[in-house]
Amino acid sequence: MPRLTIEDLQKIKEKHRATFTLREGGYRAKITVHMGTCGIAAGARDVMTALMDEIANAKVEDVIVATSGCAGLCAREPMATVEIINHPPVKYGDLKADKIREIFKEHIIGGNPVEKYALVVGSETTY
Amino acid sequence: MERFRANLMLCAGTGCVASGATKVRAALEKELKKRGLKEEITVVLTGCNGYCAQGPVMSVLPDEIFYQSLTVEEVPKLVEEHFLKGRPYEKLMFKEPEKKLAIPLMKDIPFFKHQVLRVLRNKGLIDPEKIEEYIARDGYQAAAKALTQMTSEEVIKVIKDSGLRGRGGAGFPTGLKWEFASKVQSKVKYMLCNGDEGDPGAFMDRSVMEADPHAVIEGMIIGAKAIEAHNGYIYVRAEYPLAVKRLQMAIEQCYDAGLLGKNILDSGFDFDLEIYQGAGAFVCGEETALMRSIEGKRGMPRPRPPFPAHKGLWDKPSVLNNVETLAQIPLIILNGSGWYRSLGTEKSSGTKVFALTGAVNNIGLIEVPMGTPLRTIIYDIGGGIKKGRKFKAVQMGGPSGGCIPESLLDLPVTYEDIVKTGAIMGSGGMVVMDDNNCMVSIAKFFLEFTADESCGKCVPCRVGTRILLDMLADITEGRGKEDDIETLQDLSRDIITSSLCGLGQTAPNPILTTIRYFMDEYESHISQKWCKAGVCRDLCTFFIDEELCKGCGACLRACPSKAIIGEKKKPHKIIQEVCVYCRTCYETCKFNSIKILPAGAHEPKHMLVETKT
Numbered sequence: 112m113p114r115l116t117i118e119d120l121q122k123i124k125e126k127h128r129a130t131f132t133l134r135e136g137g138y139r140a141k142i143t144v145h146m147g148t149c150g151i152a153a154g155a156r157d158v159m160t161a162l163m164d165e166i167a168n169a170k171v172e173d174v175i176v177a178t179s180g181c182a183g184l185c186a187r188e189p190m191a192t193v194e195i196i197n198h199p200p201v202k203y204g205d206l207k208a209d210k211i212r213e214i215f216k217e218h219i220i221g222g223n224p225v226e227k228y229a230l231v232v233g234s235e236t237t238y
Numbered sequence: 239m240e241r242f243r244a245n246l247m248l249c250a251g252t253g254c255v256a257s258g259a260t261k262v263r264a265a266l267e268k269e270l271k272k273r274g275l276k277e278e279i280t281v282v283l284t285g286c287n288g289y290c291a292q293g294p295v296m297s298v299l300p301d302e303i304f305y306q307s308l309t310v311e312e313v314p315k316l317v318e319e320h321f322l323k324g325r326p327y328e329k330l331m332f333k334e335p336e337k338k339l340a341i342p343l344m345k346d347i348p349f350f351k352h353q354v355l356r357v358l359r360n361k362g363l364i365d366p367e368k369i370e371e372y373i374a375r376d377g378y379q380a381a382a383k384a385l386t387q388m389t390s391e392e393v394i395k396v397i398k399d400s401g402l403r404g405r406g407g408a409g410f411p412t413g414l415k416w417e418f419a420s421k422v423q424s425k426v427k428y429m430l431c432n433g434d435e436g437d438p439g440a441f442m443d444r445s446v447m448e449a450d451p452h453a454v455i456e457g458m459i460i461g462a463k464a465i466e467a468h469n470g471y472i473y474v475r476a477e478y479p480l481a482v483k484r485l486q487m488a489i490e491q492c493y494d495a496g497l498l499g500k501n502i503l504d505s506g507f508d509f510d511l512e513i514y515q516g517a518g519a520f521v522c523g524e525e526t527a528l529m530r531s532i533e534g535k536r537g538m539p540r541p542r543p544p545f546p547a548h549k550g551l552w553d554k555p556s557v558l559n560n561v562e563t564l565a566q567i568p569l570i571i572l573n574g575s576g577w578y579r580s581l582g583t584e585k586s587s588g589t590k591v592f593a594l595t596g597a598v599n600n601i602g603l604i605e606v607p608m609g610t611p612l613r614t615i616i617y618d619i620g621g622g623i624k625k626g627r628k629f630k631a632v633q634m635g636g637p638s639g640g641c642i643p644e645s646l647l648d649l650p651v652t653y654e655d656i657v658k659t660g661a662i663m664g665s666g667g668m669v670v671m672d673d674n675n676c677m678v679s680i681a682k683f684f685l686e687f688t689a690d691e692s693c694g695k696c697v698p699c700r701v702g703t704r705i706l707l708d709m710l711a712d713i714t715e716g717r718g719k720e721d722d723i724e725t726l727q728d729l730s731r732d733i734i735t736s737s738l739c740g741l742g743q744t745a746p747n748p749i750l751t752t753i754r755y756f757m758d759e760y761e762s763h764i765s766q767k768w769c770k771a772g773v774c775r776d777l778c779t780f781f782i783d784e785e786l787c788k789g790c791g792a793c794l795r796a797c798p799s800k801a802i803i804g805e806k807k808k809p810h811k812i813i814q815e816v817c818v819y820c821r822t823c824y825e826t827c828k829f830n831s832i833k834i835l836p837a838g839a840h841e842p843k844h845m846l847v848e849t850k851t
Binding site: 112113114115116117120123124126127128129130131133134135136138141143144145146147148151156159163166167175176177178179180 | 244247274277301302322323324325370371374375377378379382386491494495497504
């Protein structure tokens, strides 16, 4: 490590913000990918991989990803729930990699739910 | 650093490593790789989480799910259920001892819920071997502030105003200590850290050094600035290999990053720091002895004054602070003295770390605001006494401290209140005892320790502790005399007033407090030759109460010397000639039918009325 200056301390702190947002809480949005047997069979893994990829590319630091079990509507898997703090959660169904990428850009970054993929708004809250 | 969706904060403190954390880590990483989760989930090794009794422990963030008693065998299932399918794995979750209900969230577990983390702020949250993670949690911001924006006087004033007192045990105001040393003119001064934690049952400092070594180093840099010292040592006992390793690593990282050495953070301030490993002598925790030890001499105390602030290490002005004290310094500099005083009491501000151990359900490392009642610590955080037994005493302050009885359990934990009981705050060892403990034997245990560890320089301590120990041995072996209690008290007072250092001045405390609160036990040992707890083998006889015995055979099977006979469903009997007084039957019996009577008792029935259940 090169010699640090006081500014460097701040830079290191910024650089690791995402990690500590994750560990300490205080995130802005949470995306839950439903990964029950039905979800996995329907392709939830691809959805998850695409989502992680989007997050890494967008360099957002206040978004966390969680997994949960079957959401109960197995026919519409893969499903994901997007919760933005202080907004009602939105459940999406019949997802694919490209759809979650679109949702990420429109909803999580842009703040506008993607109606064409949305199943329901305002279901269970998990945060 | 890559992005992960979950961080598995696996405790790699000494306790958890001993219970298998290293193997669990390997298994976790293997399984995550196998399941294709390696890019999404990472395992982070942290310092001591505090909940050592249930190790290896791990918290899953951001989910805040807490897992305990991890085993290699359970890892595949855990990874599949929680990390692949998103279903927290109930089998490994914390269960409240009394209720057996799984409580998944860390913040809901009583052990964690009542704590306030300052010293342990980074426990389980950062990887102690990565300086970046410490910096990401505001690390070295306080050092930067102290070095570039504050004068020595300002630093000292903040620490004085905070009311911070030395956490090594004596509770001397830290700011005042710094002020004394800062006022002495000398080109060479030393900033020292005392990591020679030696009380039996205490492991606070070890955990801090293991979990957050940079916090200690940062505290030392700030202290060095305050007193204008440019050299420092961390004195750690060699029996703490993990602490030594992590501190060494942290010091090297600091030199690389320019946080130690010349011109720290371009402030123009120089500070060199190294580790000195002690050989583990208890007396070397005493400041003057510790300094002699660093000088390469035999670790023995010398009379004060002169105090180390004037003549310390190599006769240069020196300040010695305890690990826990130093770890709080950065927080005080960053947040101010008012913030620090927002917890605790007027004279005992802030928080205190305790090593809670003994007969409580939740053994571990805890941090609570000063002034928290003992009862909250033992019953809420500690989860009460193991196996629903009766609380008898809590030992505070290790061999220098004393035993506090149940009648004083509502006492707030502050320096002043604890001293009034005859015990001391000490470094934070808190050993809880149930009614299976004989208080005379407890006093004897601590005297064995201090008599062994006495350095021998002054007579009151060297000879006095030995005589005390011999008298206690006599009492526990049936040779106690009527006036022994008075002699013990007199001699104790003499040793306290005439010993050279803190070791001798406090060594009799365990005796004085047990006499003060458990006089009846001393009396029954001496006059009735009766150890009612059944600990002193020469002073008890075990009998089975025929009316209570159900003939279940549990004691018969448990007895190692086959001293118990009897048929199923009929009262059993102990053959006295064969009994070795091991207490196994007493602890095994579920019906309270084993009674402890004085040595040589023959007719149990008439005495049963007197025994306590």
